[in-house]
Amino acid sequence: MGKLIAILGAGKMGEALLSGVLRAGRRPAELLVTTRREERGALLRERYGVEVVTNAEAAKRADTLILSVKPQDMGTLLGELHPHVPAGRLVISMAAGITTGFIEERLPAGLPVVRVMSNTPVHVDEAMSVVSAGSHAAEEHLRVAEELLSPVGRVLRIPESLQDGATALSGSGPAYFYYLVEAMVDAGILLGMPRAAALEMVIQSAVGAAVMLRDSGEHPVLLREAVTSPGGTTIAAIRELERHGVRAAVIEAIEAARNRGRELAEG
Numbered sequence: 001m002g003k004l005i006a007i008l009g010a011g012k013m014g015e016a017l018l019s020g021v022l023r024a025g026r027r028p029a030e031l032l033v034t035t036r037r038e039e040r041g042a043l044l045r046e047r048y049g050v051e052v053v054t055n056a057e058a059a060k061r062a063d064t065l066i067l068s069v070k071p072q073d074m075g076t077l078l079g080e081l082h083p084h085v086p087a088g089r090l091v092i093s094m095a096a097g098i099t100t101g102f103i104e105e106r107l108p109a110g111l112p113v114v115r116v117m118s119n120t121p122v123h124v125d126e127a128m129s130v131v132s133a134g135s136h137a138a139e140e141h142l143r144v145a146e147e148l149l150s151p152v153g154r155v156l157r158i159p160e161s162l163q164d165g166a167t168a169l170s171g172s173g174p175a176y177f178y179y180l181v182e183a184m185v186d187a188g189i190l191l192g193m194p195r196a197a198a199l200e201m202v203i204q205s206a207v208g209a210a211v212m213l214r215d216s217g218e219h220p221v222l223l224r225e226a227v228t229s230p231g232g233t234t235i236a237a238i239r240e241l242e243r244h245g246v247r248a249a250v251i252e253a254i255e256a257a258r259n260r261g262r263e264l265a266e267g
């Protein structure tokens, strides 16, 4: 029997990770989940065949505790776990903004804590996850986190000082691309396209661009220049994007997300 993993607060991200680790070959018997609402627990039990337990029971039984509640619920969850977590358990947090120090202060002394920021493409095994060690986490603990996350996408180690930045960049990143897709589809509607056709054109352009970015090894500037013909259509669009300050807006938006992440641990 492999080590027992508990996903505490199995909402959107927790369920995405649960389904990913099952796709990667772990058995339902190697997993426990906890939920706040009974009906949510029943749904996960039915959908994945996993055991649904209380936070206290998960803390007592699991070797690895994956905390996947919202940052605002983290203090309460840690309070529920504290009396029940034996020494030597690994704690992995998926929450935005919550530092390893915040968790270490609220659990028994000396527990290894690994902070993770992943993103919703966990659903399609294309996540970007970054991991950082807390003050008692060693190489072996980072490896456990990497082994859990690498079947569902890419994993990078970063210093914890960059976690809020990574949350803003790749944690929230999918939302920015969806937002751009929405705006482009609106443009298609303005130009008289049927909505379904506009959506198909934009999605396939996004997928094609993403695959070229990932697989060609070319810098994005070179890929954009290859699309931007002298005196052509693309440069007319780029001029408008620059005139409206879109680049500066993106930089400032991501900085605002980073700053919001820093506030989250304060409650």
Ligand SMILES: NC(=O)C1=CN([C@@H]2O[C@H](COP(=O)(O)OP(=O)(O)OC[C@H]3O[C@@H](n4cnc5c(N)ncnc54)[C@H](OP(=O)(O)O)[C@@H]3O)[C@@H](O)[C@H]2O)C=CC1
Pocket (backbone or CB within 6 Å): 008, 009, 010, 011, 012, 013, 014, 034, 035, 036, 037, 040, 055, 068, 069, 070, 071, 073, 076, 077, 080, 094, 095, 096, 117, 118, 119, 120, 171, 172
């Ligand atoms: N969504 C995203 O794109 C990303 C989210 N994250 C991080 O992942 C974490 C989870 O986010 P997300 O999945 O979106 O949020 P969800 O609200 O979908 O999931 C959190 C779940 O935790 C449950 N919960 C809250 N308190 C407790 C408790 N004490 N015991 C058991 N269960 C509890 C909630 O129950 P109830 O349903 O009753 O509220 C909810 O189902 C957050 O910390 C977020 O910062 C990280 C990367 C990306």
Ligand SMILES: O=C(O)[C@@H]1CCC=N1
Pocket (backbone or CB within 6 Å): 096, 167, 171, 172
């Ligand atoms: O918006 C949020 O707070 C979470 C963290 C990263 C993505 N979603």
